[in-house]
Amino acid sequence: MVVSLNVCCYSSPRPFLLCKVAAEDATFIKRAAQLADKSAGFTSPHPNFGCIIATPSGKIAGEGFLYAQGTKPAELLAVEVAGESSRGSTAYLNMEPGDCHGDHTAVSALVQAGVSRVVIGIRHPLSHLQGNAVRALRSQGLQVDVLQEDLKSKIFEEARKACLLVNAPLIHRAASRVPFSLLKYAMTLDGKIAASSGHAAWISSRESRNRVFELRGRSDAIIVGGNTLRRDNPRLTARHGGGHMPVRIVMTQTLDLPEEANLWDISDVPTIVVTQRGARRSFQKLLASKGVEVVEFDILNPREVMEYFHDRGYLCILWECGGTLAASAISAGVIHKVFAFVAPKIIGGKNAPSPVGELGMVEMSQALDFIDVCYEQVGPDMLISGFLQPIPDLTPIIPSGDETFAIDPSISPYESSIIFFYKTWDPYGAFSNFSPHPIQMPDSNGGYLMWASVEHYYQANKFIGVNDPAAKDCIEKIKSAKSPEEAARMGRSMQRQRPDLVRSDWEDVKIDIMYKALRCKFSIYPHLNSMLLSTAGSILVEASPHDRFWGGGREGEGLNYLGRLLMKLRSEFLGESSTSSESPCLAL
Ligand SMILES: NC(=O)C1=CN([C@@H]2O[C@H](COP(=O)(O)OP(=O)(O)OC[C@H]3O[C@@H](n4cnc5c(N)ncnc54)[C@H](OP(=O)(O)O)[C@@H]3O)[C@@H](O)[C@H]2O)C=CC1
Ligand SMILES: Nc1c(N[C@@H]2O[C@H](COP(=O)(O)O)[C@@H](O)[C@H]2O)[nH]c(=O)[nH]c1=O
DSSP states (O other): OOOOSOOOSOOSSOHHHHHHHHHHHHHHHHHHHHHHHTTTTTSTTSOOOEEEEEOTTSOEEEEEEOOSTTSOOHHHHHHHHHGGGGTTOEEEEEEOOSOOSSSSSHHHHHHHHTOOEEEEEEOOSSTTTTTHHHHHHHHTTOEEEEBTTTBOSTHHHHHHHHHHHHTHHHHHHHHHSSOEEEEEEEEETTSOSSOTTSOOTTSSOHHHHHHHHHHHHTOSEEEEEHHHHHHHOOOOOOOSSOSOOOEEEEEESSOOOOSSOGGGOOSSSOEEEEEETTTTHHHHHHHHHTTOEEEEESSOOHHHHHHHHHHTTOOEEEEOOOHHHHHHHHHTTOOOEEEEEEESOOOOOTTOOOSSOOOOOOSGGGSOOOEEEEEEEETTEEEEEEESSOOOOSSTTSOOHHHHHHHOTTOOTTTSOEEEEOSTTSTTGGGSTTSSOOEEEEOTTSSEEEESSHHHHHHHHTTTTOOOHHHHHHHHHHHTOSSHHHHHHHHHHHHHHOGGGSOTTHHHHHHHHHHHHHHHHHHHOHHHHHHHHTTTTSEEEEOOSSOTTTSOOTTSOSOOHHHHHHHHHHHHHHHHTTSOOOOSSOOO
16 A cells, blocks of 8 residues: 555646646746745845635636835735736735735735635745635635645655745744855856966856846845955945845955955945954954944854844845855755856866865765756856755645544644654554554465564665565564664664665555555554554654654754654544554554
């Protein structure tokens, strides 16, 4: 049996029509995300919102996007354009609105305009706002469909991705507690960001540099290191005529900077210098007299600096430094995305600087891989961009509507209490895979084998079916591990050291294997079964700060698959009520 947590909700006798509706929903959500992107830079630190109003015949009647923070919501703008056509229409929103109280909010605009259905790309990523607008709209009688919760099908994956991308800075910021950081550089085809002399004007073309102005316009601040300031005397302004001007930040330990510099001219945009506590106090005074703000740090490193700017409300930072500071920022884990402009030029030079300095890596296997890589030609240059860190999923611990409603149709996933479990001595610690409850599972010979815990069984299954004596040996060792911790340690380290011994379908089957083991555990121990059923109505979260797949993660960024499986089991047990079910294991 394959456990699927993703059920297509368009399962009806008229699949063709429903597919058409789904395709339309996906197209309009993508359009809403495109619209939302128009305001990037202006709305910071608020999300980018776009809204489409579509008539029942599938025609766009109105569109709107949030122009800047404090201006009319996208939804209000869209229904104003649509006018009477809003009645009975469907509204498409890239993101759940954050405001739902008052007369001029997204929610009241949609309700008053008579919209009957709302399709939402992603939930609001901030936990205190998440679910509020969905609930408010539903309580007013509107049908609300959230992608991949209420509308589940492959067709929505791309649309949801577009929604995640358009607010990636906010989502990253919410998850990592630092602003979203983008490292941008221009390099020659031989990987240099300047000549050996340090001269760098210009590597990339005019078209590419115009593109950089746009990137600056989408950012709250541009940051460079002391050396780039000394060498280039940059202005770091957005000169594309877009309106929004980012703050300039200089990071310098020595504060050994020139008395005259373009960045000290703050008539158009402020400059902030961040430095080591106590550095060149007289120079600090000089900067202050020019109106440049100086902020001292006890420890000047990219993480501390980014945490500071997070607390000042910054959403998105563009790093335009050289390789020294870039390496330091990457090592500190604060860079989320990279934009590399590659110019078809060769400058050579043994000592010519490169975009990223020392990272301490010695083998290619340590290289950082990019996610969602894009290639684009800009003038004569090639722009390669990609994420260094995946966009976190901030809503994973919430079970699907199906799961929750199966338990108690009156509760909303966003109103339910959450039961956390992790260590076996916690009140609900018996839910952990490490709890000392042996299970008896079918083996390949048609018999049954006893496993000391769910964890033993799960870890050993990584190597089952692999035709190698080392894999068989590994299974035996895990099976006789003295504790679940030891079984986990063995399974994980063997998986890392000998990936060739792991069954090729492991990623596809691991949820199913865990499900079967849990089903056995909660079938054969009546007190565990009662404990599970007693949690009906609550969300179960494995509070593992390290495990982002089975657990909820440190900040709720984990996928919580263990919690989800337990909730699925709970709803199945409740559904089965008195009728006994066939279990994949023997009663002990
Ligand atoms: N082509 C391109 O896209 C770009 C090219 N360049 C070129 O790169 C060269 C400069 O490169 P580079 O020297 O690497 O310049 P950086 O911009 O990386 O500046 C390095 C300086 O940053 C400061 N700093 C503060 N804190 C830290 C920290 N924790 N870790 C590292 N540095 C810190 C120090 O300043 P201090 O010494 O003041 O204490 C350090 O000397 C120039 O030739 C410039 O033209 C620069 C940017 C982009
Ligand atoms: N050399 C180089 C870049 N260099 C970056 O741009 C800064 C100069 O910005 P400004 O003074 O505002 O024009 C400089 O200090 C460095 O950060 N950028 C690019 O897109 N392409 C290039 O070839």
